[in-house]
Amino acid sequence: MTEPVVAPGRARGGRRDEILATFTRHVAERGYDRAxxxxxATELGMSKGTIVHHFGTKDRMLAEVQERYMRRRLEEAHVLLSRLTAPEQRIAAFVHAGVRYSTEEPATTVAFQREVVRLTDEPGMETARAQRDAYRDLVVAVLRDGEADGVFVPGDARLRSLQMFGSLHWMWTWFDPAGRLPAQDVAAEFCRTLLRGLGVGEVAVAAAADPDGPVARCVAEVCAPRG
Amino acid sequence: MTEPVVAPGRARGGRRDEILATFTRHVAERGYDRAxxxxxATELGMSKGTIVHHFGTKDRMLAEVQERYMRRRLEEAHVLLSRLTAPEQRIAAFVHAGVRYSTEEPATTVAFQREVVRLTDEPGMETARAQRDAYRDLVVAVLRDGEADGVFVPGDARLRSLQMFGSLHWMWTWFDPAGRLPAQDVAAEFCRTLLRGLGVGEVAVAAAADPDGPVARCVAEVCAPRG
DNA sequence: CTACTCTGCCCGTACGTGCGGTCAGTTCAC
DNA sequence: GTGAACTGACCGCACGTACGGGCAGAGTAG
Structure with missing residues (x-):
């Protein structure tokens, strides 16, 4: 019925990635439970058994999606932190990067954001959870540093990080990567409101939020697709 | 095995609400698909058939949960808007109310927030979607008014509302109503960062964010449990 | 080169289970 | 009687996954 694109046995370890990509897209579109x-298998013209052969169980597959996603995010984050030093630029970079991912890799991003809650309780998700926590700790540290330096007004860094991640993680429910609204505009507006809310002066806010400014350019370089 | 609490056929029209409340809690804990x-039925000591008798289908049940939730939110919102007139107080009120709901009615709130995405596509959710949109429109209008009055710095009101709702709707993934962190503290911190980010002056920010201030008191009155 | 075995990728099928929903029938209030 | 509340048995299906086998290519002995 469905002819395989590649001759069987011919693919050099390649089917696995295809499966994961398709699965990721289905999770993004319908959620884990409905994927x-x-x-x-039908979409890829293969048997269900093949998927099981490669991944074992559905849980493991989701775990792998989450871990791959978070690994890339963490790598990016460390590069960004090494290139930018001012606290307000660092926070802006996290926001720009967070928004950017929604357009660069919408499927992976949405799949991750929809199913983050499984990181907290589900067994087998320890690695991904640790990665997620590490990522948030990076942001919290920047917030604390900025506070110590007097760049940000005093406040609860952990709550602020959650407020920030909330705005970004919620994007999957309303943002359309193919729609009219450019992701840059979202990032810029989010940056402005957030940085101003942290007590950063208007000049620095404008520079850090600018889609064509140094921070956004740096993020664009670091977060190039297929990193 | 499980003895019915009430003799069958004896309940005076009351079981329906019990069913909805229990279902809501299950959705909050596991998500719609796994509920x-x-x-x-087992938990309430009744038959599955009873649930079907009252609600027809699972979809309808979720729709009813969403509609009830949004109806109360909208009623509250209108009362709050009638009692508070300053834009920064109105926005603060929405934040205080949003956070407050997480502790007053955690199950309903989480159930709603987890499954909001179904409002966008699923058929049968038109009513709830309209309610949700109406609610957001109220916030957008306040943001625009505040901008026109010069209380808020110029910006994209729609994006700002989404940024704000993101922070609040994401709470279900990390906030524990029974935990150490008081909801008031969350509301206060969120208010401060958001209002400052909108360009509101420090004095007005402090007053509007204060958990014991006039705005928070007004919200506490309006959003009393079992309204 | 030939013949063989081994191995990893992949297929098709079948099984078990869990769940949403149906239905005929009973009980009880009015 | 009438109708609403409720029951318990049952259906059909969708889905995860276990299993046995097929097939191509690499390695290896002769």
Missing amino acids: NFGDV | NFGDV
């Missing part, structure tokens, strides 16, 4: 092996 | 009639 199923049958549909993924 | 099922069997567990709800």
Whole structure:
């Protein structure tokens, strides 16, 4: 019925990635519970058994999606922190990067954001959870440093990080990567409101939020697709 | 095995609300897809058939949960807007109310927030979607008014409302109503960062964010449990 | 080169289970 | 009687996954 694109046995370890990508897209579109092996297999013209062969269980597959996503995010974050030093630029970079990902890799991003809650309780998600926590700790540290330096007004850094991540993680429910609204505009507006809210002066806010400014350019370089 | 609390046929029209409350809690804990009639029925010591008798389908049940939730939120919102007139107080009120709900009615709130995405596509959710949109429109209008009055610095009101709702709606993934952190503290910190980010002066920010201030008191009165 | 074995990728099928929803029938209030 | 509340048995299906086998290519002995 469905002819395989590649001759069987011919693919050099390649099917695995295809499966993961398709599965990721289905999770993004329908959520984990409604995503199923049958549909993924049909779409790729293969058998359900193949998926099981490569990944074992559905849980493991989701865990791998989450871990891959967070690994890249963490790598980016460290590079960004090494290139930018001012606290307000660092925070702006996290925001720009967070928004940017929604357009660069919408499927992976949405799949991750929809199913983050599974990181907290589900077993087998320890690695991904640790990665997520490490990422948030980076942001909290920047907030604390900025506070110590007098760049940010005093406040609860942890709550502020959650407020910030909330805005970004919620994007999957309303943002359309193919829509009219450019992601840059979202990033700029989010940056402005957030940085001003942290007590950063208007000049620094404008520079850090600018889609064509140094921070956004730095993020664009670091977060190039297929890093 | 499980003895019914009330003799069958004896309940005076009351079981329906019990069912909805239990279902809501299950949705909050596990998500809609994993919540099922069997567990709800067992917990209430009744048959699955009873649930079907009252609600028809699972979809309808979720729709009713969403509609009830949004109806109360909208009623509150209108009262709050009638009692508070300053834009920064109105925005602060929305934040205080949003956070407050997480502790007053955690199950309903989480159930709603987890499954908001179904409002966008799923059929049968038109009413709830309209309510949600109406609610957001109220906030957008306040943001625009405040901008026109010069209380808020110019910016994209729609994006700002989404930034704000993101922070609040994401709470279900990390906030524990029974935990150490008081909801008031969250509301206060969120208010401060947001209002400052909108360009409100420090004095007005402090007053509007204060958990014991006039705005928070007004919200506490309006959003009393079992309104 | 030939013949063989081994191995990893992949297929198709079948099984078990869990769940949403149906239905005929009973009980009880009015 | 009438109708609403409720029951318990049952259906059909969707889905995760276990299993047995097929097939191509690499390695290896002769």
